[in-house]
Amino acid sequence: MQDIYLVGLLAQRLMLAAFGLTGAQVEVKGRLLGGERAGIERDGWPVLKDEDGAINAVRVQSNDALQRYIAVMGLQPLSRPEGPVFGAVGQGEAVRPWHPVLTDLAAEIATLIVEAPADQDVKLLSRRLPMLGVLAASRLRGRASAPSGGEVVAPHGSEDLRVVAKRQPYAGFFAVEAWDLAHRKHDGGFTPVITREALVSGDAVIVLPWDPVRDRVMVIEQFRLIPALRHDPQPWLLEPIAGRVDAGESVEDAIRREALEEADLNLGRLYPAVNYYPSPGTLGEFLYTFAAIADLPDGITGVHGLDGEAEDIRGHVLPRETLVRMVTGGQVTNGPLAMIVLWLETQKDRIRAELAQASG
Template sequence: MALKEMLRGALRAGGLAPDRCEAALAYLCAVIGPDTRLELMRAAVPELMLCFDTLTVEQARAQLPKILLRAQCRLHAGQNRPSRWSQAQGRDTIDVAVARMPYNAFFAVREDDLTHPRFDGTRSALINRAAFMMGDAVSVMPYDPLRDRVLLVEQFRFAPYARGDAFPWVIEPVAGRIDLGETPEEAARRECVEEAGLALQELVACGQFYPSPGGVSEFMYSFVACVALPDDLAGFGGLESEDEDIRTLLLSFDALMEMVDTGAVQNGVLLASALWLARHRDRLRRAV
């Protein structure tokens, strides 16, 4: 009963026409089932309503785990605050005329016709924008302050291949999606075990950011982990259940900086993590 009343309230707050409200409510209840995570379900309503006219109950139910993962991202994003250097305005100043979701599978694509406030005080014309919707992610670069080296991974990446890259294998930090119900720190520790067989203790946050905000919703939580990295850690890893094929490699700090200086780093998250380490390396080494 609590779920149904919450959904009804969310539909009314969203301005859904009364003649569609009951049909939409029945659809949402059929897709969601008896789930009692009310806050998460409320955050999922906007995307589920984009599915209302395009996906059957069975199709939407099959996509529900991914929809809930993006709802978790929506909850986290709602806690964001602008920095003192920003002149950002709240999302409630954006007027959406039409919202669509033309693709909804492992990832999703959202397309809106909207207007937004301009910095000169006027409003924009009606514009069309699209975003590739992804779950939030973590990266972690293990660093051994005694041996002064890092652990990185190399693996095949489909996106560079799809772009036409002649060598679509990428050297990068350990990284992965944050699962439903996980904190970024929990995800970072899990990914290090899965990709590198490495159990972490201390995690040092080194950035939270959108890697490509022009068209991708992914938000990254990046960490450096101070941990012992003996020679025998170099090798191969990854989960067979996820068809991962990962090479782990150990690089000295100087070799990492050579990669940065020569343009050999082709992963933006690795570049950010390497530059953060260059700035804070002395402090981390003094602490051991």
């Protein structure tokens, strides 16, 4: 098999590990420019310029995992005297020299591509790349999380979970995963092998804008499929501003972006509230919940959303106490909205005191 040369992101240790590859460190003539989103977006790869100098590369014997990844990313070989080069494109307008930025995230995305079922079409994986980025970032944040349960739940390690097989019977914008597993029981033994399924959707942010001067909050209204499937007579729900955390995006940046997209609203100071799994038995989602200081005068609401996602989102500004009464009176059926409203009810005096102290 012919040697190929990997440059830029593909020459990084974490990427090679994702493909199960080792190789020889070599140099390739030229210069890499741009590519800050390499491995995150299909068009995020650096440009390899034919210039004096040399860049670090790794010479490898390709394998099926790398070839699948190359196909998903749409990478083409660049012809160089040393041999075919992968990890860059031949044309582009980039100016800044390439340097590793999101290697951990890119390697996790590569792992998801390699782990996908062997019969899953590379075109589907390419279309799912934005969601794969969301899921990869979610896995990284999950590994970095402090164990929940405090002193109540005994610590568990990897030896307490035995995964026999994994399947992905459906993959679209979201995916369904099925695991055959056995886990440690409370008496010290293990369960028999059982099958558990989950809808995998990644991490999301929730924010309730609050104007402490006027004591108003902003919520949004939009159609939701799940109440319609349940034959609920009101599938248009009151909700908090919310959305997925994109690949390479911080939780805080996601909150501010979603507020602009869904309500054309600029947020002030963010107050982290409760972070949680909304339905850990079936839904592979983790929510980061915040209250945010905002200026909410009369006339600030409207209908917003992204045309590309067919969003039709109406904003509502309500007295905070009115929304509290709606939650406690059963008029709010969106769980994250109820959670953040009740959290703010317990924390509003503390937040007001902090704001007063900050203003002098």
